[in-house]
Amino acid sequence: MSTSIVWFRRDLRLADHPALLAALESTDEVLPVFVRDPVLLAGGGARVERLEASLAALSESMDGKLVVRTGNPAEVIADLAQEADCRQVHISREPSPYGRRRDDGVRVALERHERELVETGSPYAVGPGRILNRSGEPYKVFTPFSRAWHDHGWPGPGRLPVDVRWATAPGEELIGRSSGVGEAAALDRWRTFLAEDLGGYEEGRDRPDLDTTSRLSVHLKYGEIHPRTMLAELATHRSASGDGAHRFVTELAWREFYADVLWHRPDSAWRDLRDELSAMPYDDGPEVAGLVEAWREGRTGYPFVDAGMRQLRSEGWMHNRVRMVTASFLVKDLHVWWPVGARHFLSLLLDGDIASNNHGWQWVAGTGTDASPFFRVFNPVTQGRRFDPQGDYVRRWVPELAHLRGSDAHEPWKASEGYDHGYPERIVDHAEERREALRRYELARDV
DNA sequence: CGCCGATTCAC
DNA sequence: TGAATCGGC
Secondary structure (H helix, E strand, C coil): CCEEEEEECCCCCHHHCHHHHHHHHHCCCEEEEEECCHHHHCCCCHHHHHHHHHHHHHHHHCCCCEEECCCCHHHHHHHCCCCCCEEEEEEECCCCCCCCCCCCCCEEECCCCCHHHHHHCCCCCCCCCCCECCCCCECCCHHHHHHHHHHHCCCCCCCCCCCCCCCCCCCCCCCCCCCCCCHHHHHHHHHHHHHHCCCCHHHHCCCCCCCCCCCCHHHHHCCCCCHHHHHHHHHHHCCCCCHHHHHHHHHHHHHHHHHHHHHHCHHHHCCCCCCCCCCCCCCCCHHHHHHHHHHHHCCCCCHHHHHHHHHHHHHCCCCHHHHHHHHHHHHHHCCCCHHHHHHHHHHHCCCCCHHHHHHHHHHHHCCCCCCCCCCCCCCHHHHHHHHCCCCHHHHHHCHHHCCCCHHHHHCHHHCCCCCCCCCCCCCCCHHHHHHHHHHHHHHHHHC
């Protein structure tokens, strides 16, 4: 008999997917089901309860064919170890590189997930919630967490206890599957990164004009490569790659830190982690709706910001440096509450991860653990000139500025022909809005 | 994983 | 005069 394992994200509402429901109900197979997303499950909450309730109801209606199990995938796999023909489907409401169903945006992935993910049920070297200080409390600051994380250590790459075959769910078809997805592609990207860009990663990671980041975030998100695999290989690259390997390990540590923070404080996904700035006055409603829309569409009139927002729309990915600058622009220049931007990013980023994304936004907004102080305001022009020195990144994404040479692309207002090809004027004055942000900061602090 | 203005310093 | 440095936000 063949057995399928169906992975659900906690935010999937079965009732919204009649085709999937029908497929599940018509199958003769036994379908053990478990809910994935180990970080968010820690928080529980209404949506988890709703999903579990709907799965339980479905199981009953299917007369026991559907075996609902919530928890560690490894345990489910182990239970099925005697099954020779085991299939797996990963169903997610998130945008994914795997292609999309036209009707409801559900993406179906059939590529193999990496064995460590299946073994551990966690896409982290050290699962969230495991690193505590001497008092048994979670760390609130990155650096001590990072040290403890190193000291804790992690197992090497794992071995899957069963030969799992992967297929689509009955009745599901895969539409528009693109190349560059799956475990083989992830490993290929990883090897290329090690060979070409790890050595210069310390500087290269900040350069959106060069393609010198790892580009592994999507693969990490979908479990196509596991951090334990990467850490094991990085250990052997340490000396040869100078600071690059060290920096990359630190970036992995940030990812684990934010997952850990969210594990302990699931409410921080959409609310300020710290309440010092709870009195910060933000703008909302119709008066800023147009400005936010300009930000979303990449027509703020600030070339570096617009390039980033257009890359996000077009590619489903944005360079990390530009994420910080565009986020700062929404929060500090448009005075908009960070969840508005975080939601927009999550809706378009293929690598969108709620812990990294939303805590990154809180870092920018000055409300998070280890956050930057609110008064640290990015200047979109200075940042652009520093990290896109030749203006190549701007010209790549903003064709209206393609006629400007070199770093002139960062300041079209200084060129007589700057606006000749339809580039929009600045929607706000950065110097003015920076002062306004600091004024509001003073107001919020005095409360 | 700041920016800016003031001040100091180097020429 | 402009680059480096410092402190407040």
